[in-house]
Amino acid sequence: xxxxxxxxxxxxxxxxxxxxxxxxxxxxxxxxxxxxxxxxxxxxxxxxxxxxxxxxxxxxxxxxxxxxxxxxxxxxxxxxxxxxxxxxxxxxxxxxxxxxxxxxxxxxxxxxxxxxxxxxxxxxxxxxxxxxxxxxxxxxxxxxxxxxxxxxxxxxxxxxxxxxxxxxxxxxxxxxxxxxxxxxxxxxxxxxxxxxxxxxxxxxxxxxxxxxxxxxxxxxxxxxxxxxxxxxxxxxxxxxxxxxxxxxxxxxxxxxxxxxxxxxxxxxxxxxx
Amino acid sequence: xxxxxxxxxxxxxxxxxxxxxxxxxxxxxxxxxxxxxxxxxxxxxxxxxxxxxxxxxxxxxxxxxxxxxxxxxxxxxxxxxxxxxxxxxxxxxxxxxxxxxxxxxxxxxxxxxxxxxxxxxxxxxxxxxxxxxxxxxxxxxxxxxxxxxxxxxxxxxxxxxxxxxxxxxxxxxxxxxxxxxxxxxxxxxxxxxxxxxxxxxxxxxxxxxxxxxxxxxxxxxxxxxxxxxxxxxxxxxxxxxxxxxxxxxxxxxxxxxxxxxxxxxxxxxxxxxxxxxxxxx
Numbered sequence: 001x002x003x004x005x006x007x008x009x010x011x012x013x014x015x016x017x018x019x020x021x022x023x024x025x026x027x028x029x030x031x032x033x034x035x036x037x038x039x040x041x042x043x044x045x046x047x048x049x050x051x052x053x054x055x056x057x058x059x060x061x062x063x064x065x066x067x068x069x070x071x072x073x074x075x076x077x078x079x080x081x082x083x084x085x086x087x088x089x090x091x092x093x094x095x096x097x098x099x100x101x102x103x104x105x106x107x108x109x110x111x112x113x114x115x116x117x118x119x120x121x122x123x124x125x126x127x128x129x130x131x132x133x134x135x136x137x138x139x140x141x142x143x144x145x146x147x148x149x150x151x152x153x154x155x156x157x158x159x160x161x162x163x164x165x166x167x168x169x170x171x172x173x174x175x176x177x178x179x180x181x182x183x184x185x186x187x188x189x190x191x192x193x194x195x196x197x198x199x200x201x202x203x204x205x206x207x208x209x210x211x212x213x214x215x216x217x218x219x220x221x222x223x224x225x226x227x228x229x230x231x232x233x234x235x236x237x238x239x240x241x242x243x244x245x246x247x248x249x250x251x252x253x254x255x256x257x258x259x260x261x262x263x264x265x266x267x268x269x270x271x272x273x
Numbered sequence: 274x275x276x277x278x279x280x281x282x283x284x285x286x287x288x289x290x291x292x293x294x295x296x297x298x299x300x301x302x303x304x305x306x307x308x309x310x311x312x313x314x315x316x317x318x319x320x321x322x323x324x325x326x327x328x329x330x331x332x333x334x335x336x337x338x339x340x341x342x343x344x345x346x347x348x349x350x351x352x353x354x355x356x357x358x359x360x361x362x363x364x365x366x367x368x369x370x371x372x373x374x375x376x377x378x379x380x381x382x383x384x385x386x387x388x389x390x391x392x393x394x395x396x397x398x399x400x401x402x403x404x405x406x407x408x409x410x411x412x413x414x415x416x417x418x419x420x421x422x423x424x425x426x427x428x429x430x431x432x433x434x435x436x437x438x439x440x441x442x443x444x445x446x447x448x449x450x451x452x453x454x455x456x457x458x459x460x461x462x463x464x465x466x467x468x469x470x471x472x473x474x475x476x477x478x479x480x481x482x483x484x485x486x487x488x489x490x491x492x493x494x495x496x497x498x499x500x501x502x503x504x505x506x507x508x509x510x511x512x513x514x515x516x517x518x519x520x521x522x523x524x525x526x527x528x529x530x531x532x533x534x535x536x537x538x539x540x541x542x543x544x545x546x547x548x549x550x551x552x553x554x
Contacts, residue, residue, distance in 0.1 A: 079445055119439055
């Protein structure tokens with residue numbers, strides 16, 4: 001049995017995995033935000049965001065620092081709940097199911113995340129990738145599954161001889177791809193990336209962008225970036241955030257070539273931000 | 274060079290010298306104590322010291338085997354009782370603590386840390402000894418009360434030093450909060466936590482006052498943990514206060530053995546910590 005089949009089986013065994021897991025329907029709304037508001041204490045960080053992420057597409061969220069794009073991303077897998085005194089209003093729907101009704105650990109298994117600063121665990125490369133499988137009660141060959149994930153993240157060639165070495169022995173770009181491999185190991189339906197290349201050089205960035213193209217057949221990708229060229233290169237659809245509001249959301253081509261809003265055009269052409 | 278500059282430079286030189294002298298005094302105190310103990314004690318640390326019982330006053334020779342074993346018993350009891358409670362409380366403070374209750378627990382732990390150890394001895398005497406008997410158990414309880422707040426606070430601090438991004442990484446993979454703590458946060462902080470624990474145990478193994486009221490002392494092998502039990506710190510106290518030269522000699526030896534044990538634990542703790550928290554900077 002291939003590692004992939006293992007994973008599909010294991011996800012079928014988990015009670016809260018959706019029936020559509022593994023075979024999303026093309027180009028449908030996979031993830032939807034409906035009138036989403038977000039508060040840090042009394043401060044309102046997101047204003048009435050409604051946005052539909054299409055399945056098997058790459059969606060980029062751009063905007064100046066502090067515009068709420070990362071905050072928005074963090075509401076999608078409810079990781080925002082780790083910060084005390086925050087509050088969400090409105091809905092996030094995953095396959096038309098309210099994420100607040102889904103068990104949070106099951107939700108995060110279906111909606112993986114890669115963070116701005118690579119955050120490998122202080123463990124070996126192997127244990128880093130195997131971590132998500134272990135905590136989700138994966139039965140089967142960990143070795144095969146780890147190899148499969150590292151190959152999907154285009155890291156296998158570089159690390160196959162040092163799987164037992166500490167993850168901290170890797171370079172910054174490799175660490176970030178390790179974090180992607182770690183997220184892919186549990187076979188998520190959606191992958192959220194929060195400025196994954198902001199600390200990487202152009203070569204490492206190019207590797208990760210290539211990777212995103214190969215991944216989008218298998219999962220839905222949402223990427224936050226403050227690099228507009230990156231959004232233009234990788235994304236099918238792009239949303240522009242400003243001061244906690246979603247100003248414009250459309251295909252990448254329209255956003256970059258023919259935006260309808262003045263603010264979007266100002267930002268794209270570099271007049272501010 | 275102007276007068277003003279010269280004044281500045283001489284003041285700077287004077288302050289440097291003053292702080293330097295104070296630093297030397299601070300460090301040399303330890304060496305003075307160590308040297309004194311070695312000078313007076315090393316001749317008496319022989320095989321008999323570790324294997325024989327104390328002799329009645331007037332007779333020369335004998336050892337402190339019962340006090341060495343007793344100390345180990347009492348400290349072990351305190352460790353078994355105190356470390357798990359302190360560790361878990363530290364985990365609570367760092368990972369689960371809300372606002373009011375965590376503040377209260379933290380404040381109480383700091384207060385408990387500052388309570389004179391003799392007060393803790395009297396407390397355990399009232400609560401335990403008066404009802405039952407002087408015993409190793411009572412000594413262990415008294416020392417555990419000192420160990421718990423030390424362990425809780427050091428565990429909390431080292432777990433707080435683990436970056437939030439690591440917790441988020443585990444949570445984002447679908448790990449529950451408890452799994453995240455057990456498999457990521459504690460392993461990342463274990464060196465610091467272990468160091469805090471060793472230093473805590475080293476600290477309680479030298480405590481005398483709480484034991485005077487709880488395990489008391491014993492010139493012979495006690496009848497188990499329910500009986501009054503000899504320990505090195507109390508033995509040092511009783512022997513040093515006695516008018517017999519040979520007992521003084523034994524007290525020096527006991528002090529030396531105790532200090533070497535505590536020093537050894539401290540060095541071990543520093544060695545573990547010097548390898549750093551297992552987290553990338």
